[in-house]
Amino acid sequence: MNFLSQKRILLGVSGGIAAYKSAELVRQLRAAGAAVRVVMTPAATGFVAARTFQALSGERVWSDWSDDRSGMDHIELARWADRILIAPASADTLARLAHGRADDLLAAVCLASTVPLCVAPAMNQAMWGNAATRHNIALLRERNVQVWGPAAGAQACGESGPGRMLEPDALVRAVADSFSSERLAGVRVVVTAGPTREAIDPVRFISNRSSGKMGYAVAQAAREAGAQVALVSGPVELDAPDGVTRTMVESAQEMLEAVLAEVSTGCDLFIGAAAVADYRPASASARKIKKRADCTSLDLQPAPDILATVAALENRPFCVGFAAETEQLQRHAQKKRLGKGVEMIAANRVGKGLGFETDQNELLLVWEGGSQLLAMDAKTRLARRLIECVADLYRHRTKHQDFAQDHAENSA
Ligand code: PMT
Numbered sequence: 001m002n003f004l005s006q007k008r009i010l011l012g013v014s015g016g017i018a019a020y021k022s023a024e025l026v027r028q029l030r031a032a033g034a035a036v037r038v039v040m041t042p043a044a045t046g047f048v049a050a051r052t053f054q055a056l057s058g059e060r061v062w063s064d065w066s067d068d069r070s071g072m073d074h075i076e077l078a079r080w081a082d083r084i085l086i087a088p089a090s091a092d093t094l095a096r097l098a099h100g101r102a103d104d105l106l107a108a109v110c111l112a113s114t115v116p117l118c119v120a121p122a123m124n125q126a127m128w129g130n131a132a133t134r135h136n137i138a139l140l141r142e143r144n145v146q147v148w149g150p151a152a153g154a155q156a157c158g159e160s161g162p163g164r165m166l167e168p169d170a171l172v173r174a175v176a177d178s179f180s181s182e183r184l185a186g187v188r189v190v191v192t193a194g195p196t197r198e199a200i201d202p203v204r205f206i207s208n209r210s211s212g213k214m215g216y217a218v219a220q221a222a223r224e225a226g227a228q229v230a231l232v233s234g235p236v237e238l239d240a241p242d243g244v245t246r247t248m249v250e251s252a253q254e255m256l257e258a259v260l261a262e263v264s265t266g267c268d269l270f271i272g273a274a275a276v277a278d279y280r281p282a283s284a285s286a287r288k289i290k291k292r293a294d295c296t297s298l299d300l301q302p303a304p305d306i307l308a309t310v311a312a313l314e315n316r317p318f319c320v321g322f323a324a325e326t327e328q329l330q331r332h333a334q335k336k337r338l339g340k341g342v343e344m345i346a347a348n349r350v351g352k353g354l355g356f357e358t359d360q361n362e363l364l365l366v367w368e369g370g371s372q373l374l375a376m377d378a379k380t381r382l383a384r385r386l387i388e389c390v391a392d393l394y395r396h397r398t399k400h401q402d403f404a405q406d407h408a409e410n411s412a
Pocket of ligand 1 (some may be wrong): 182194214215272273277303307322324325355
């Protein structure tokens with residue numbers, strides 16, 4: 001199962017006999033769909049060759065400052081990663097992290113990173129029990145570093161006790177779990193993504209540049225947040241995110257019908273990220289239209305507005321729309337929010353190299369009485385931040401509604 005698809009894991013390997021297990025860890029992370037980059041401490045290279053990790057990760061390996069070719073690799077690596085996992089994390093590496101050192105490449109990457117840091121300690125049981133290590137672990141936990149393990153058992157040094165690195169499969173599961181939150185647990189979400197195609201004749205259509213990347217990232221982020229997700233997608237070249245049910249459609253009319261079918265079976269939250277046609281040919285020719293010597297024209301009529309239709313339903317879900325704009329984001333976004341009658345609009349600037357097709361995006365979120373800019377980031381990460389904001393607003397509204405209902409019942 002590709003439960004880590006599109007996740008970027010930076011694996012730090014520090015010096016210890018358990019480093020041999022990290023080779024299998026890379027293999028399993030990749031088998032789960034993750035992209036993996038490995039940064040070794042100089043001590044780790046005495047246990048496993050960098051080439052082993054290079055072959056298994058399919059990427060170059062960084063092990064000391066001389067590998068920081070641009071002088072900025074440590075920053076780039078920190079920006080690239082969705083998670084940093086250090087396995088094995090030696091007593092020395094834990095001490096460096098606890099004290100904010102940046103004197104090896106791995107420690108510098110950790111210091112420059114803003115994403116969750118997870119460590120899988122591995123060391124002799126007495127080193128693990130030493131007051132200095134206990135203190136370092138407590139410091140790291142205070143800073144929300146996730147400490148996975150160690151397991152207890154027979155050790156390479158012949159002793160027995162806590163200090164064994166967790167097995168690769170347990171670490172892969174822990175990485176996967178670290179991406180899921182319970183923010184949308186039990187919430188049924190319908191997401192639209194991709195373009196629509198409006199037929200002109202059997203071989204031609206009107207469409208747009210949407211790749212589906214943004215909408216698919218939103219569906220995946222909602223799933224990771226614990227929601228039950230149905231994705232209604234226009235024609236794109238992407239695989240359905242794991243655990244998400246998908247319906248493929250072509251035209252705006254088909255997308256509307258698929259969305260209404262999903263909403264009728266239960267939907268708490270609707271997110272319209274699809275680039276749906278505003279206009280479609282008034283009639284599609286059953287036969288291929290022949291080329292003519294002179295100019296010709298096409299009669300267009302409005303396509304159904306899916307977002308506005310869902311927002312106007314009697315038992316409507318909480319609705320979030322997108323807005324693709326070339327200028328005046330805030331103004332157009334507010335206008336669209338009111339015009340379509342939805343709770344939130346996520347507006348993005350579109351144009352050459354912006355919004356459509358790219359892997360990165362920036363979103364301005366607007367809702368009644370508030371707005372927030374989600375700065376330029378990978379669409380996968382941006383989608384997670386969007387889902388956090390949507391979940392907060394959704395929870396706030398539903399809590400408010402429940403309170404109002406209780407109040408009305410109690411005063412009746
Ligand atoms: O797919 P990517 O390549 O990753 O690109 C992402 C994106 C730029 C397509 C995405 O971020 C985005 O902006 N999607 C909405 C595009 C759009 O149609 O914007 P709009 O401003 O025209 O529409 C406003 C809202 O109404 C949108 O939620 C849209 O889904 C909805 N709509 C529009 C027309 C229509 N007929 N029915 C609708 O439901």
